Amino acid sequence: MDYRISLVGLLIGVLVGLTGMGGGSLLAPIMILFFRVPPVWAIGTDIAYSTVTKAVGSLVHIRQKTVNFQIALWLACGSVPSTLLSIGLVQYLRTNYHNLIDGFILRTLGITLMIVAALLLLKPFIMKGVEQRNLERHKPAALQGEPEEKSVNRWEQRYRPLLTIVMGAVVGFLVGLTSVGSGTLIIVSLAFMFPRLGPRELVGTDIFQAFMLLASGVIGYLLSGTINWAMVLLLLAGSLPGVFLGSRLSKYIPDNILRPLLASVLALSGWKLL
Known part of the structure; x- marks a missing residue:
């Protein structure tokens, strides 16, 4: 353990402050590729570190009343048990198929990183399309001066909650295996x-549900004893000021330059791990 771990935390913190999403996905690949941390330990340590940062972010958003608890709980109904299930699968493979576990995690992580990279590039276009769709839907009522219809249809009452739970379960399973995607994969789906x-x-809402998901992951990896707490503390020592610095720098660095650059690094990291 040395200062380089805190420098990595500083880098991750700056990226998270600059982009709001995607920066944390680099931590596990950096630990694996540059510090030669075994994949299982890298995933467990990344989840523990991310849980602390999401907890801080959740407190801020709860105080600002910008968390939809109903949606977050729907997601958690799927993500929490599936995260624990995937961690159980990792520990089973680690115990019974020791020679296969590293390759399995590395390939899953590589594929997930490439998906996250694609979503980072597509996110501005997706969000713009969702916003345009909302404007088109509300335009007739606004022109006629009528209040927006609030009737709850079958989709909103039955199918959407179920689909939200399934979405949480899929992302939770991936996060338990890779520590990646707790925010990036969810936020686009929620939009x-x-x-x-x-x-x-x-x-x-995305940050709060990610905290619940990651907290369950910490429990799983804590029971298996594959979290390096010294590394977690060193990462936090660098990342907390890094997030502050990145947030201040975000107004000077254009998002249309930084986002493709980060997506390229994520994609290359994923390709390297395959």
């Missing part, structure tokens, strides 16, 4: 499924 959520509520 499609809950178009009435404002940008701040969308982010706040």
Whole structure:
């Protein structure tokens, strides 16, 4: 353990502050590729580190009242048990198929990183399309001066909650295996499924559900004893000031330059791990 771990935390913190999403996905690949941390330990340590950062973000958004607790709990109904299930699968493979576990995790992580990279590139276009769709849907009522219809149809009452739970389960399973995607994969899906959520509520709900998902992951990896707490503390020592610095720098660095650059690094990291 040395200062380089805190420098990595500083880098990750700056990226998270600059982009709001995607920066944390680099931590596990960096630990595996540059510090030669065994994949299982890298995933467990990444989840523990991310849980702390999401907890801080959740407190901020709860105080600002930008968390939709109903949606977050729907997601948690799927993500929490599936995260524990995937961690159980990792520990089973680690115990019974020791020679296969590293390759299995590395390939799953590589594929997930490439998916996250694609979503980072597509996110601005997706969000713009969702916003345009909302405007088109509300335009007739606004022109006629009529209040927006609030009747709850079958989709909103039955199918959307079930689909939200399934979405949480899929992402939770991937996060338990890779530590990647707790925010990036969810936020784009939420924008499609809950178009009435404002940008701040969308982010706040995403961060809070990610905290619950990751907290369950910490429990799983804690029981298996594959979290390096010294590394977690060193990462936090660098990332906390990094997030502050990145947030201040975000107004000077254009998002249309930084986002493709980060997506390229994620994609290359994923390709390297395959």
